[in-house]
Amino acid sequence: MKTKARRYFSDGTNSPKKSNPAFNVSFGSRPQASVDPRASVTPIQRALLPFSIDQNVFPETFVETIRDPEDSQHLLFLQWQRGEVTVVPHLEQGRKIYVPPETKSSAVAELRLPDRILPCGDSLDLLAELRSEISKFIDLSEDDLLLVSVFVLSSWFPDCLKAVPYLWLVGPLGSGKTTLLRLLHCLCRRALIIGDLRGASLYKSGLLYPTLLLDEFEPDHSRMGDEVLRLLRAGSTPGVPTARNGQLYSTFGHKVISSRQPPIDTALASRALLIRLLPTRKDVLPLDTAAMGRVAKAFQPKLLMFRLKSHSSVRQFRIPFGDMEDLTPRMADLANGMAAPLLGDAVSKAKLLTVLREHDRDARIERCLEPEWLVVEALFDLSHQGAATNRMISDMLVGGVSAYVNKTMVSRGEDLRFSARGVGGVLKGLGIPTRRLGNLGRGFSFTSVVKRKIHELARQFGFDRRDLATLSGLEVGYGGTPCALCEAFGLTGGLRFADLERESQRHLLSSQRRPLFDETEMQ
Numbered sequence: 341m342k343t344k345a346r347r348y349f350s351d352g353t354n355s356p357k358k359s360n361p362a363f364n365v366s367f368g369s370r371p372q373a374s375v376d377p378r379a380s381v382t383p384i385q386r387a388l389l390p391f392s393i394d395q396n397v398f399p400e401t402f403v404e405t406i407r408d409p410e411d412s413q414h415l416l417f418l419q420w421q422r423g424e425v426t427v428v429p430h431l432e433q434g435r436k437i438y439v440p441p442e443t444k445s446s447a448v449a450e451l452r453l454p455d456r457i458l459p460c461g462d463s464l465d466l467l468a469e470l471r472s473e474i475s476k477f478i479d480l481s482e483d484d485l486l487l488v489s490v491f492v493l494s495s496w497f498p499d500c501l502k503a504v505p506y507l508w509l510v511g512p513l514g515s516g517k518t519t520l521l522r523l524l525h526c527l528c529r530r531a532l533i534i535g536d537l538r539g540a541s542l543y544k545s546g547l548l549y550p551t552l553l554l555d556e557f558e559p560d561h562s563r564m565g566d567e568v569l570r571l572l573r574a575g576s577t578p579g580v581p582t583a584r585n586g587q588l589y590s591t592f593g594h595k596v597i598s599s600r601q602p603p604i605d606t607a608l609a610s611r612a613l614l615i616r617l618l619p620t621r622k623d624v625l626p627l628d629t630a631a632m633g634r635v636a637k638a639f640q641p642k643l644l645m646f647r648l649k650s651h652s653s654v655r656q657f658r659i660p661f662g663d664m665e666d667l668t669p670r671m672a673d674l675a676n677g678m679a680a681p682l683l684g685d686a687v688s689k690a691k692l693l694t695v696l697r698e699h700d701r702d703a704r705i706e707r708c709l710e711p712e713w714l715v716v717e718a719l720f721d722l723s724h725q726g727a728a729t730n731r732m733i734s735d736m737l738v739g740g741v742s743a744y745v746n747k748t749m750v751s752r753g754e755d756l757r758f759s760a761r762g763v764g765g766v767l768k769g770l771g772i773p774t775r776r777l778g779n780l781g782r783g784f785s786f787t788s789v790v791k792r793k794i795h796e797l798a799r800q801f802g803f804d805r806r807d808l809a810t811l812s813g814l815e816v817g818y819g820g821t822p823c824a825l826c827e828a829f830g831l832t833g834g835l836r837f838a839d840l841e842r843e844s845q846r847h848l849l850s851s852q853r854r855p856l857f858d859e860t861e862m863q
């Protein structure tokens with residue numbers, strides 16, 4: 341990569357590691373405006389350069405956008421190459437020249453960015469420092485303190501994760517939700533507090549890959565509420581851009597949502613870790629603007645260092661599958677996203693998994709009693725059954741769906757049962773009309789329109805192909821027979837698919853389930 345670093349740091353400070361053991365980049369020779377990048381090379385691209393520059397051409401080179409320590413309204417690039425740090429006003433790559441975005445836009449102006457880099461300890465040290473700092477300002481249980489601290493670390497590695505966690509802060513007024521949100525604004529990577537929840541501002545913020553902090557979010561069923569929910573649902577996995585006015589936006593990134601009530605939306609609930617806050621009588625420090633400034637100043641430079649130092653190990657980190665067998669696929673993703681920055685710290689990882697297991701159990705109990713959730717789960721599975729053997733189900737009785745749902749309830753040890761009539765009502769509510777199928781009763785056909793609708797519902801409710809895959813399949817990342825609609829709706833869950841002809845074991849499995857709704861029974 342060609343940079344003008346030497347010109348700007350001709351006194352030798354272009355390698356701050358050597359000149360300053362604190363990695364504290366000296367701006368003794370501030371960048372002179374002698375070269376106007378806009379004048380010489382085209383095209384110019386304004387970018388925060390969120391992630392690494394082309395890793396194939398420049399291995400182990402990372403560029404982070406930082407604030408100029410002498411003028412916070414001015415942004416610079418911090419370049420990291422195998423531990424060497426340089427700070428430059430712009431970067432050239434090929435025929436392109438990159439300059440940081442202007443801070444005129446309010447989103448960039450309010451985005452939390454470090455203004456330097458400082459030495460940090462390992463993940464264990466950082467975790468301990470974060471826990472101690474957070475507990476100065478807010479009264480959290482030990483478990484929640486762990487979750488929040490690990491979330492902060494995780495927010496520095498969105499580009500290493502297959503799925504990012506959300507935190508959902510619930511509590512009455514005066515419970516400290518806002519304090520925690522403001523604290524996270526000081527600690528998370530590129531944190532941005534959004535109070536104005538109009539979809540547009542959220543989409544724009546997506547261009548900055550921030551850790552989005554939504555204050556006082558009260559989901560309702562207004563158009564705007566629905567749009568925000570859709571955006572939040574799409575933003576936990578990379579590569580699922582949302583279309584808006586003909587443009588694609590990425591909403592991927594860690595998010596914290598503060599609300600008076602828990603998520604009403606199951607898809608969202610499955611992406612979020614619930615933190616319940618209550619008013620406290622414990623003596624905590626007030627988090628005023630000065631305190632916020634101090635916390636950010638102390639932690640942002642260290643966390644930036646931790647990100648750059650640990651990036652490749654975090655990217656490669658996976659929790660062994662055997663440690664997560666009992667978690668739902670969604671929670672297993674969350675667990676990986678949270679545990680990755682802990683790297684080899686077995687004790688914290690084990691503690692974290694214990695807490696997540698509890699969250700998973702609570703969420704599962706709440707979800708699995710919701711008829712809509714159960715019916716969508718059933719439809720999503722049924723619409724794929726027989727694909728491996730080319731014996732797809734064509735017609736479906738409502739009674740077949742309720743039988744499927746009830747079988748699921750039995751397998752989960754729940755006493756609740758659903759009647760065909762009840763399920764018929766749920767189907768209607770979900771927008772899947774039923775009709776008489778001869779003299780067999782009411783039902784519907786798996787037409788292409790209905791299948792599309794089912795995939796849309798699956799996305800809304802937070803299902804993907806991991807929910808249908810067998811455990812042995814999940815372990816090797818294999819999801820079964822490919823499905824064009826799953827691809828189109830982003831429901832592949834990162835699995836691989838193959839068109840195996842009449843794979844005997846799978847056939848056996850599906851034939852065990854088939855008698856409930858086999859199309860041969862419908863004829």
Ligand SMILES: [Zn+2]
Nearest residue numbers: 724823825826
């Ligand atoms: Zn599908």
